[in-house]
Amino acid sequence: MVDRIADIWGPRAPHGRGTVWPARVDQYLEDGLTDADVDRWVQSACLLCSNGCGCDIAVKDGRMVGVRGRATDVVNHGRLGPKGLYGSTPWARSPDRLTRPLIREYGRLVETDWDTALGRIVETSRRLLADRGPLSHGFYTSGQLFIEEYYTLAVIGKAGIGTPHMDGNTRLCTATAATAFKESFGADGQPGSYTDIEHCDAIFLYGHNMAETQTVLWARILDRTRAADPPVIVCVDPRRTPVAIEAERTGGVHLAARVGTNLALMNGLTRELFVNGWVDDQWVAAHTLGVDDLRTVVDPYTPDEVARICGVEPDDVRRAARIFGTSATVLSTVLQGFYQSHQATASAVAVHNLHLLRGLIGRPGSGVLQMNGQPTAQNNRECGADGDLPGFRNWDNEAHVHELARLWNVDPLVIPHWAPPTHAMQIMSYAEEGSIGFLWISATNPAVSMPESARIRRILSGDQCFVIVQDLFLTETAQLADVVLPAAGWGEKTGTFTNVNRTVHLSDKAVEAPSEARSDLDIFLAYAQAMDFRDADGRTLIRWRTAEEAFDAWREATRGRPVDYTGLSYTKLRGPTGIPWPVNEAAPQGTDRLYTDAVFPTATDHCETYGHDLLTGAAVTEQEHRALRPDGRAFLKGAAWTPPHEQTSDDYPLLYTTGRTVYQFHTRTKTGRSRPLHDAAPDAWVEISPIDASPLGVTEGDLVRVESPRGAIEVRARIGNVMAGAVFAPFHYGAWDLTGVAPQGQHRQANELTMTVWDPVSKQPYFKTAACRVVKLRDGDRPAPAPTTAASAPVTRGVPATAGGAPTTATPVATPHYPNDPAGTDDVGDR
Amino acid sequence: MHLTTYLALAHRGEQTLADSFRTVGQGHAQHPDVLFICQTLAAMSDNHVHQLTPIVDRYGEQGHGDDIEEPERLHTDGLAEVRSGPVGLLRDLQDLHVLGTLVQTTWTVITQAAQGLRDRDLIAMAQQANSDTSRQLSWLNTRMKAAAPQALILSQR
Numbered sequence: 001m002v003d004r005i006a007d008i009w010g011p012r013a014p015h016g017r018g019t020v021w022p023a024r025v026d027q028y029l030e031d032g033l034t035d036a037d038v039d040r041w042v043q044s045a046c047l048l049c050s051n052g053c054g055c056d057i058a059v060k061d062g063r064m065v066g067v068r069g070r071a072t073d074v075v076n077h078g079r080l081g082p083k084g085l086y087g088s089t090p091w092a093r094s095p096d097r098l099t100r101p102l103i104r105e106y107g108r109l110v111e112t113d114w115d116t117a118l119g120r121i122v123e124t125s126r127r128l129l130a131d132r133g134p135l136s137h138g139f140y141t142s143g144q145l146f147i148e149e150y151y152t153l154a155v156i157g158k159a160g161i162g163t164p165h166m167d168g169n170t171r172l173c174t175a176t177a178a179t180a181f182k183e184s185f186g187a188d189g190q191p192g193s194y195t196d197i198e199h200c201d202a203i204f205l206y207g208h209n210m211a212e213t214q215t216v217l218w219a220r221i222l223d224r225t226r227a228a229d230p231p232v233i234v235c236v237d238p239r240r241t242p243v244a245i246e247a248e249r250t251g252g253v254h255l256a257a258r259v260g261t262n263l264a265l266m267n268g269l270t271r272e273l274f275v276n277g278w279v280d281d282q283w284v285a286a287h288t289l290g291v292d293d294l295r296t297v298v299d300p301y302t303p304d305e306v307a308r309i310c311g312v313e314p315d316d317v318r319r320a321a322r323i324f325g326t327s328a329t330v331l332s333t334v335l336q337g338f339y340q341s342h343q344a345t346a347s348a349v350a351v352h353n354l355h356l357l358r359g360l361i362g363r364p365g366s367g368v369l370q371m372n373g374q375p376t377a378q379n380n381r382e383c384g385a386d387g388d389l390p391g392f393r394n395w396d397n398e399a400h401v402h403e404l405a406r407l408w409n410v411d412p413l414v415i416p417h418w419a420p421p422t423h424a425m426q427i428m429s430y431a432e433e434g435s436i437g438f439l440w441i442s443a444t445n446p447a448v449s450m451p452e453s454a455r456i457r458r459i460l461s462g463d464q465c466f467v468i469v470q471d472l473f474l475t476e477t478a479q480l481a482d483v484v485l486p487a488a489g490w491g492e493k494t495g496t497f498t499n500v501n502r503t504v505h506l507s508d509k510a511v512e513a514p515s516e517a518r519s520d521l522d523i524f525l526a527y528a529q530a531m532d533f534r535d536a537d538g539r540t541l542i543r544w545r546t547a548e549e550a551f552d553a554w555r556e557a558t559r560g561r562p563v564d565y566t567g568l569s570y571t572k573l574r575g576p577t578g579i580p581w582p583v584n585e586a587a588p589q590g591t592d593r594l595y596t597d598a599v600f601p602t603a604t605d606h607c608e609t610y611g612h613d614l615l616t617g618a619a620v621t622e623q624e625h626r627a628l629r630p631d632g633r634a635f636l637k638g639a640a641w642t643p644p645h646e647q648t649s650d651d652y653p654l655l656y657t658t659g660r661t662v663y664q665f666h667t668r669t670k671t672g673r674s675r676p677l678h679d680a681a682p683d684a685w686v687e688i689s690p691i692d693a694s695p696l697g698v699t700e701g702d703l704v705r706v707e708s709p710r711g712a713i714e715v716r717a718r719i720g721n722v723m724a725g726a727v728f729a730p731f732h733y734g735a736w737d738l739t740g741v742a743p744q745g746q747h748r749q750a751n752e753l754t755m756t757v758w759d760p761v762s763k764q765p766y767f768k769t770a771a772c773r774v775v776k777l778r779d780g781d782r783p784a785p786a787p788t789t790a791a792s793a794p795v796t797r798g799v800p801a802t803a804g805g806a807p808t809t810a811t812p813v814a815t816p817h818y819p820n821d822p823a824g825t826d827d828v829g830d831r
Numbered sequence: 832m833h834l835t836t837y838l839a840l841a842h843r844g845e846q847t848l849a850d851s852f853r854t855v856g857q858g859h860a861q862h863p864d865v866l867f868i869c870q871t872l873a874a875m876s877d878n879h880v881h882q883l884t885p886i887v888d889r890y891g892e893q894g895h896g897d898d899i900e901e902p903e904r905l906h907t908d909g910l911a912e913v914r915s916g917p918v919g920l921l922r923d924l925q926d927l928h929v930l931g932t933l934v935q936t937t938w939t940v941i942t943q944a945a946q947g948l949r950d951r952d953l954i955a956m957a958q959q960a961n962s963d964t965s966r967q968l969s970w971l972n973t974r975m976k977a978a979a980p981q982a983l984i985l986s987q988r
Contacts, residue, residue, distance in 0.1 A: 132984075132985055133984060133985070135980060135981055135984055135985050136985060164980070418980065419976055419977055419979065419980045420973070420976060420977045422977075422981075426977075429861075429862070430981060433917070433986075433987075434987070435917070435981055435985040435986060435987070613966055613969060613970070615871065615966070616868050616871060616872065616966060616969070616970040617864070617868070617970065617973065618966055618969035618970035618972070618973045619969065619972075619973045619976075620969075642871065645863075645867055755863070756863050757863040757864075757867065758863070758864065760864065760867075760868060
């Protein structure tokens with residue numbers, strides 16, 4: 001029996017390089033239930049981090065009562081993490097589930113029926129379309145829906161209404177990953193695979209506290225680093241995370257670059273490759289464009305200059321670069337420390353540059369994993385419910401638009417390609433000025449998750465824009481809406497989704513949704529039907545009714561594109577494991593890694609974008625792109641480091657950065673309703689280094705006020721392992737679970753302080769670069785509510801260790817054959 | 832030599848462009864991308880002004896004296912203040928584009944002359960400045976395309 005609150009990563013299974021990661025089945029059943037109590041197990045995959053672990057849902061008496069990992073799944077080999085184990089099911093029967101639609105009457109939300117709620121939506125929608133046209137409509141969705149839902153929403157928005165104002169909360173988490181791929185390789189698509197972990201000599205984690213954000217993937221790495229022939233870890237992070245500690249343990253480097261200086265560090269590492277002759281000139285000449293410009297851009301970033309800008313040791317820069325430059329195989333992973341920080345796209349692209357300069361891509365052990373926040377986020381990028389066109393098509397390419405127009409049988413001019421897609425922050429600006437008068441928010445909580453929360457609340461609560469919110473609960477955002485629609489969640493509906501690793505899973509419906517809640521797919525279809533969207537021949541535009549029919553329609557949209565689903569079906573996905581795309585006639589079992597032939601989707605007629613100036617976001621034109629004749633070669637692109645937009649001052653002397661904790665997910669809609677997860681991190685806190693805390697007289701658990709020019713939070717202080725000069729606040733905590741305290745709970749919401757500013761290329765908001773000051777309010781009577789088990793560990797002695805998860809099982813099983821696994825199954829058994 | 836006239840035009844044009852980028856950025860600060868990118872692009876023009884100094888010292892810069900060759904109509908007027916609202920932003924970006932185009936053609940002309948004079952320093956400087964001006968113009972174009980439909984169709988102002 002394992003307490004997975006105390007033991008986040010579970011038991012170790014060290015194994016040698018090039019061997020298959022051993023299988024083990026992790027399982028949790030609520031209320032002390034045993035296998036014998038379970039009526040049936042229903043196939044699915046976990047949603048509570050981007051890893052996307054294959055799992056089965058336990059059903060008893062029509063309720064979801066637990067989960068177990070699928071040993072045969074290529075993603076997780078049977079394992080699950082604490083969030084997945086404890087958080088997957090309790091939310092579903094939470095008494096505060098939304099079960100009936102709500103509409104605003106005389107300023108208050110009141111219960112109503114579906115016909116009334118939909119009637120009000122349709123009436124407003126039609127009136128605005130008639131009076132002001134499609135640009136009056138905006139859709140802000142999630143990274144939490146399924147393929148079938150995203151694609152249906154995309155067709156509604158792009159072929160039914162014809163608005164460019166569609167985006168998802170993926171803008172806040174994975175937009176930079178997608179953009180970086182497009183800039184370097186011509187199209188979105190994860191080049192690497194989790195199987196690279198078994199074959200690499202070094203792993204670089206850039207702004208990626210994987211130990212907390214993807215615990216199962218980190219367990220996979222630990223099972224290599226704790227073996228006799230471990231890879232070397234290099235960690236770029238302002239906090240001393242478990243990743244940083246592992247870097248030190250394996251003889252690697254922890255580079256704690258000052259917040260806002262990632263690109264300077266990356267330029268320094270890149271320069272070291274050039275000056276030390278670690279560039280594979282022949283490969284670079286054959287497969288890339290732009291090496292001379294890149295060399296010029298990075299030339300000023302000597303180790304000493306990097307040290308000056310980033311506050312790291314020059315020798316640490318040299319050591320890290322040497323590890324990258326001399327290891328035979330390198331795996332790189334990237335997350336929010338880069339994506340939500342200053343010069344996000346340029347920094348993420350710089351990771352690609354390092355791999356391209358050495359030709360370390362497309363073979364086992366050498367890959368890039370630009371991570372996501374959710375295992376469903378990728379699908380928004382694929383299906384086009386965000387700013388992209390479905391199937392990684394290029395909105396600036398008339399031929400691609402015509403393909404979609406033929407597929408949907410609509411006038412190409414209906415499809416919004418006459419302006420760049422409108423990103424989330426711009427959608428909010430249009431809603432603020434009222435030129436978007438109809439905003440439909442599905443499965444996301446911008447009142448907590450978007451920067452400068454006070455502004456977002458003002459926009460959503462104003463009369464200038466009609467707001468629809470579709471969710472599981474009456475979230476902070478739903479409370480501001482004009483119409484609230486109750487949605488079915490995971491396990492209450494059927495659909496597919498794709499994780500970071502391109503692996504597609506099917507999640508079957510296990511139980512009925514409560515009362516009148518409907519699946520997001522059914523809600524979108526009901527709106528489409530009521531609006532009576534027609535194609536060019538007057539036929540109904542959206543003719544699918546079931547999830548499987550929607551999937552089949554989506555599959556057709558991927559034909560001939562890099563994101564090729566044509567070989568997939570529901571039947572095939574009900575097999576032993578998820579399957580990574582592309583899946584087609586050439587690769588019926590899917591594809592473990594991309595670009596094995598070093599041919600990239602950059603050809604002008606094929607690519608998803610013509611690219612951008614990384615410094616300004618200025619678009620490259622088709623003519624300019626064609627003149628470069630990329631023809632399958634990858635782009636090496638660089639940019640100079642510029643200081644962050646808000647710097648410290650006498651008034652605001654500290655840098656402010658936000659982030660995550662292992663026990664919570666997003667705004668805690670699900671994890672906060674799990675007792676073990678809630679108790680492990682029940683309330684907000686802020687982390688301060690001992691060096692900064694001491695002159696303020698702040699000790700562990702004291703109540704402090706953290707202020708930026710935009711807002712403030714009042715939370716307890718954890719004296720912890722954040723670098724001196726910076727404070728860290730978890731962004732998960734809003735107000736939905738507070739009673740009788742400050743209205744709206746702004747006193748603990750990390751985004752009260754953040755700036756409205758975004759990356760010029762990916763348009764991802766920067767949550768990690770602001771200036772702040774800390775004021776002590778009063779002495780504490782107990783430690784901060786921060787976990788002790790990972791990056792938030794206290795430096796103060798005597799803080800009780802975080803523990804107390806209900807018992808789970810972790811059962812080693814025979815390691816099966818995994819399709820596409822380059823390690824094969826030879827001589828690897830049950831270790 | 833008329834080159835000095837064009838060096839003066841480039842000098843003043845870049846200064847005006849830098850100032851105008853800053854004015855537009857500050858004036859439309861509610862659009863953070865406009866604010867911050869305009870600052871970045873202003874810095875490019877500042878840099879050109881700075882780099883021109885030793886070249887102007889060598890050739891001499893044509894001033895506003897009696898022997899002025901620069902026709903009045905080549906004066907570059909900047910944006911001293913901004914317009915308001917979405918259409919105002921669009922118009923201000925367009926004005927910057929017009930100004931940037933004047934600066935860019937000035938660099939084109941200077942590049943040609945510099946080649947004739949075999950002045951390698953000036954060739955390098957003018958080509959770099961020309962390329963930077965292209966980046967400025969590309970951003971303006973990109974931002975105008977993004978803003979145009981909403982501003983022209985739905986803006987109340």
